[in-house]
Amino acid sequence: xxxxxxxxxxxxxxxxxxxxxxxxxxxxxxxxxxxxxxxxxxxxxxxxxxxxxxxxxxxxxxxxxxxxxxxxxxxxxxxxxxxxxxxxxxxxxxxxxxxxxxxxxxxxxxxxxxxxxxxxxxxxxxxxxxxxxxxxxxxxxxxxxxxxxxxxxxxxxxxxxxxxxxxxxxxxxxxxxxxxxxxxxxxxxxxxxxxxxxxxxxxxxxxxxxxxxxxxxxxxxxxxxxxxxxxxxxxxxxxxxxxxxxxxxxxxxxxxxxxxxxxxxxxxxxxxxxxxxxxxxxxxxxxxxxxxxxxxxxxxxxxx
Amino acid sequence: xxxxxxxxxxxxxxxxxxxxxxxxxxxxxxxxxxxxxxxxxxxxxxxxxxxxxxxxxxxxxxxxxxxxxxxxxxxxxxxxxxxxxxxxxxxxxxxxxxxxxxxxxxxxxxxxxxxxxxxxxxxxxxxxxxxxxxxxxxxxxxxxxxxxxxxxxxxxxxxxxxxxxxxxxxxxxxxxxxxxxxxxxxxxxxxxxxxxxxxxxxxxxxxxxxxxxxxxxxxxxxxxxxxxxxxxxxxxxxxxxxxxxxxxxxxxxxxxxxxxxxxxxxxxxxxxxxxxxxxxxxxxxxxxxxxxxxxxxxxxxxxxxxxxxxxxxxxxxxxxxxxxxxxxxxxxxxxxxxxxxxxxxxxxxxxxxxxxxxxxxxxxxxxxxxxxxxxxxxxxxxxxxxxxxxxxxxxxxxxxxxxxxxxxxxxxxxxxxxxxxxxxxxxxxxxxxxxxxxxxxxxxxxxxxxxxxxxxxxxxxxxxxxxxxxxxxxxxxxxxxxxxxxxxxxxxxxxxxxxxxxxxxxxxxxxxxxxxxxxxxxxxxxxxxxxxxxxxxxxxxxxxxxxxxxxxxxxxxxxxxxxxxxx
Numbered sequence: 001x002x003x004x005x006x007x008x009x010x011x012x013x014x015x016x017x018x019x020x021x022x023x024x025x026x027x028x029x030x031x032x033x034x035x036x037x038x039x040x041x042x043x044x045x046x047x048x049x050x051x052x053x054x055x056x057x058x059x060x061x062x063x064x065x066x067x068x069x070x071x072x073x074x075x076x077x078x079x080x081x082x083x084x085x086x087x088x089x090x091x092x093x094x095x096x097x098x099x100x101x102x103x104x105x106x107x108x109x110x111x112x113x114x115x116x117x118x119x120x121x122x123x124x125x126x127x128x129x130x131x132x133x134x135x136x137x138x139x140x141x142x143x144x145x146x147x148x149x150x151x152x153x154x155x156x157x158x159x160x161x162x163x164x165x166x167x168x169x170x171x172x173x174x175x176x177x178x179x180x181x182x183x184x185x186x187x188x189x190x191x192x193x194x195x196x197x198x199x200x201x202x203x204x205x206x207x208x209x210x211x212x213x214x215x216x217x218x219x220x221x222x223x224x225x226x227x228x229x230x231x232x233x234x235x236x237x238x239x240x241x242x243x244x245x246x247x248x249x250x251x252x253x254x255x256x257x258x259x260x261x262x263x264x265x266x267x268x269x270x271x272x273x274x275x276x277x278x279x280x281x282x283x284x285x286x287x288x289x290x291x292x293x294x295x296x297x298x299x300x301x302x303x304x
Numbered sequence: 305x306x307x308x309x310x311x312x313x314x315x316x317x318x319x320x321x322x323x324x325x326x327x328x329x330x331x332x333x334x335x336x337x338x339x340x341x342x343x344x345x346x347x348x349x350x351x352x353x354x355x356x357x358x359x360x361x362x363x364x365x366x367x368x369x370x371x372x373x374x375x376x377x378x379x380x381x382x383x384x385x386x387x388x389x390x391x392x393x394x395x396x397x398x399x400x401x402x403x404x405x406x407x408x409x410x411x412x413x414x415x416x417x418x419x420x421x422x423x424x425x426x427x428x429x430x431x432x433x434x435x436x437x438x439x440x441x442x443x444x445x446x447x448x449x450x451x452x453x454x455x456x457x458x459x460x461x462x463x464x465x466x467x468x469x470x471x472x473x474x475x476x477x478x479x480x481x482x483x484x485x486x487x488x489x490x491x492x493x494x495x496x497x498x499x500x501x502x503x504x505x506x507x508x509x510x511x512x513x514x515x516x517x518x519x520x521x522x523x524x525x526x527x528x529x530x531x532x533x534x535x536x537x538x539x540x541x542x543x544x545x546x547x548x549x550x551x552x553x554x555x556x557x558x559x560x561x562x563x564x565x566x567x568x569x570x571x572x573x574x575x576x577x578x579x580x581x582x583x584x585x586x587x588x589x590x591x592x593x594x595x596x597x598x599x600x601x602x603x604x605x606x607x608x609x610x611x612x613x614x615x616x617x618x619x620x621x622x623x624x625x626x627x628x629x630x631x632x633x634x635x636x637x638x639x640x641x642x643x644x645x646x647x648x649x650x651x652x653x654x655x656x657x658x659x660x661x662x663x664x665x666x667x668x669x670x671x672x673x674x675x676x677x678x679x680x681x682x683x684x685x686x687x688x689x690x691x692x693x694x695x696x697x698x699x700x701x702x703x704x705x706x707x708x709x710x711x712x713x714x715x716x717x718x719x720x721x722x723x724x725x726x727x728x729x730x731x732x733x734x735x736x737x738x739x740x741x742x743x744x745x746x747x748x749x750x751x752x753x754x755x756x757x758x759x760x761x762x763x764x765x766x767x768x769x770x771x772x773x774x775x776x777x778x779x780x781x782x783x784x785x786x787x788x789x790x791x792x793x794x795x796x797x798x799x800x801x802x803x804x805x806x807x808x809x810x811x812x813x814x815x816x817x818x819x820x821x822x823x824x825x826x827x828x829x830x831x832x833x834x835x836x837x838x839x840x841x842x843x844x845x846x847x848x849x850x851x852x853x854x855x856x857x858x859x860x861x862x863x864x865x866x867x868x869x870x871x
Contacts, residue, residue, distance in 0.1 A: 057716070058720075059716060059717060059720045061636055061639070061640060061717075064640070065569060078567055078569060078640070078713065079640060079713050079716055079717065147746065147747055147748075151602035151747075151754075152602060155602065159730045248730060248731040248732060248733075249712040249715060249716070249731050249732075249733045250712075250715070250716045250719060250731050251731075260709060260712075263546045263566060263567065263570050263709060264567075264569075264570060266573060267569060267570060267573050
């Protein structure tokens with residue numbers, strides 16, 4: 001980046017590219033609807049607890065199993081905890097876990113996929129490592145990881161943050177393999193294309209080829225796995241909580257609320273409807289956003 | 305709640321009455337469906353500690369005597385219960401002589417002999433075999449057949465309670481002809497015998513699918529010509545407690561569901577369908593908190609949770625332990641989690657009545673002010689966040705139990721109660737398979753107890769508390785030296801307690817034994833090394849179409865399935 005003018009040109013060109021992408025994305029109805037819903041959920045869980053100030057962990061036995069009232073818009077559970085407060089604070093955890101785990105798995109998956117696809121020598125070892133991870137039985141692995149690190153993380157970060165890091169790490173480390181495989185496949189196809197050859201012939205450094213030519217072209221499959229990853233992480237977190245490996249039982253997450261509510265479904269349907277709806281809406285909206293982004297990033301569709 | 309309980313008791317009483325009235329013909333009532341939410345994996349109770357396996361095999365195998373639902377002994381294969389009065393138990397308490405009923409035959413038609421009983425004892429006492437009923441045979445020196453119908457069990461010490469061997473479903477009589485090649489280390493290899501034992505019980509195994517379904521048919525050679533009333537029985541395993549209970553109470557697909565553990569309001573709703581009833585009986589089960597007395601900080605490495613690792617930073621202060629107990633409102637725990645199937649208790653030994661102490665009943669009322677005063681006095685001062693501390697030690701508790709929605713509810717309630725006295729609680733729940741699994745490589749077992757407080761239920765079979773109260777002597781402390789096997793989870797160690805326990809083993813008079821059991825219970829309670837919460841009923845669900853069914857808290861729930869009828 002010694003050449004000042006060249007740098008400016010690149011910046012300008014990028015701005016137009018992303019402008020195009022945004023314009024195209026706004027034309028994707030599902031994507032826009034998904035974004036609105038996702039932003040609404042995000043806003044609700046971030047700012048909701050400041051408006052609805054009941055402590056989600058406060059037990060009020062005299063008011064258990066209530067239907068919707070003004071004080072408790074979503075009713076209360078069998079220990080008298082307010083459902084709305086629980087759904088809001090559970091959403092914070094579930095979304096944070098989902099997004100952080102997705103980011104981690106995406107980072108690892110994309111990195112390994114690109115390196116494996118681009119550098120012939122590393123392909124074998126890296127893809128065999130990927131196979132190894134795919135072949136690992138997840139549950140024993142989780143048990144070992146949690147057994148080894150739970151207590152030390154707990155003493156450093158406290159019970160909730162410690163478990164948060166652990167869960168994000170565990171989900172991230174066990175879900176990057178598909179991304180890596182898809183990215184590697186794309187990279188293998190793209191690196192034989194003429195523009196890569198052209199870049200190589202003028203002596204561009206390998207890392208620069210990756211950053212400037214390969215990466216933008218694999219962005220759309222990465223985006224799709226990202227959106228699927230969030231959904232996957234939210235669901236994995238709930239199954240971990242179910243096994244007792246997740247957050248403490250009084251620490252609400254959407255998955256745990258759903259699990260706890262299952263027995264009370266006929267007595268108090270609200271207990272499963274609300275967290276279930278929150279999970280479904282989040283996953284669905286994120287999928288639509290991914291769909292919109294993929295279309296917007298694809299130049300063939302963009303021109304249409 | 306009270307009303308419901310009376311109702312349950314009334315139905316139980318009514319079915320008791322019916323037992324004497326109705327008498328069906330063998331096999332006249334068709335099929336009975338039984339649901340266990342833990343699947344049966346073996347039908348040899350000597351090789352499995354699982355309640356579900358022991359109970360399923362009690363349909364096929366009989367001991368010499370069973371415990372009746374009222375706690376008395378019922379001679380099954382024996383002609384009568386030996387006592388000192390009838391000469392069956394030697395005056396020096398060192399032997400017991402059982403006489404078999406005449407004319408009993410195995411389901412394959414061959415006669416039951418005293419040699420089968422002797423064989424069963426040798427099978428279990430074989431040094432290479434891991435027999436689960438070994439504690440029943442504690443201090444047994446030899447078992448000998450005096451003639452074809454008489455067996456004598458000789459003890460190495462005087463046994464005030466000689467009814468360990470061959471009493472109750474955990475210690476049945478197996479057939480010598482079938483198991484003679486399965487002694488010791490070869491025991492688990494005899495799959496055919498272990499999956500389809502030949503027995504003297506009311507049913508015989510028709511088909512056994514491990515960890516799934518067992519089908520039985522009536523034993524044509526059963527000793528009572530009119531029993532069992534059912535021609536076939538299906539025992540389905542798997543699912544969860546709420547699902548199996550629902551299949552009896554709400555949908556009526558099953559006739560009997562074992563071990564109901566669901567919230568009272570969910571249960572009420574299932575009962576509203578009117579297809580079945582809850583049967584309950586209060587045995588010896590107590591849901592209790594165990595207080596860890598040794599240090600469990602991870603930094604200690606191998607010394608974690610052992611006596612050598614040093615005392616616990618705050619649980620070792622009796623004032624803390626006492627305050628924790630005082631702060632709990634047990635009535636609320638019962639109301640939310642157990643309803644009519646639980647009672648507040650202040651003892652770990654709540655039954656039978658002669659052993660139940662009344663010295664600790666003060667715990668039934670919550671007293672937050674007293675708890676706070678106690679902690680203030682002991683120098684535990686509230687910090688800026690409301691959590692008490694002393695010399696840099698915060699009253700921050702890690703509280704673990706197994707995964708079950710009733711238990712998690714109880715945990716949350718206790719956490720809030722302890723918050724009121726300035727104690728911070730972190731909850732942890734562990735899958736029941738791991739928690740009770742006893743796997744030595746897992747840090748999460750209830751024996752390792754790497755937490756400050758843990759909660760679970762324990763009880764004992766039969767009516768004699770000697771072995772149960774022996775759980776809290778020093779040698780029962782789990783540690784790496786004994787592969788973490790042992791029942792003294794709090795790591796309580798008191799010379800006085802040890803001496804009492806040893807003395808009880810030598811005392812014959814029932815009044816004196818009761819006095820000692822009470823004293824031991826009071827020692828544990830007044831040291832607050834265990835905090836009892838709820839005296840739990842053993843609860844199962846039975847269809848209205850099933851007659852003569854009474855819950856048996858002292859033995860296998862299926863021990864008297866031969867009396868069941870179709871209404």
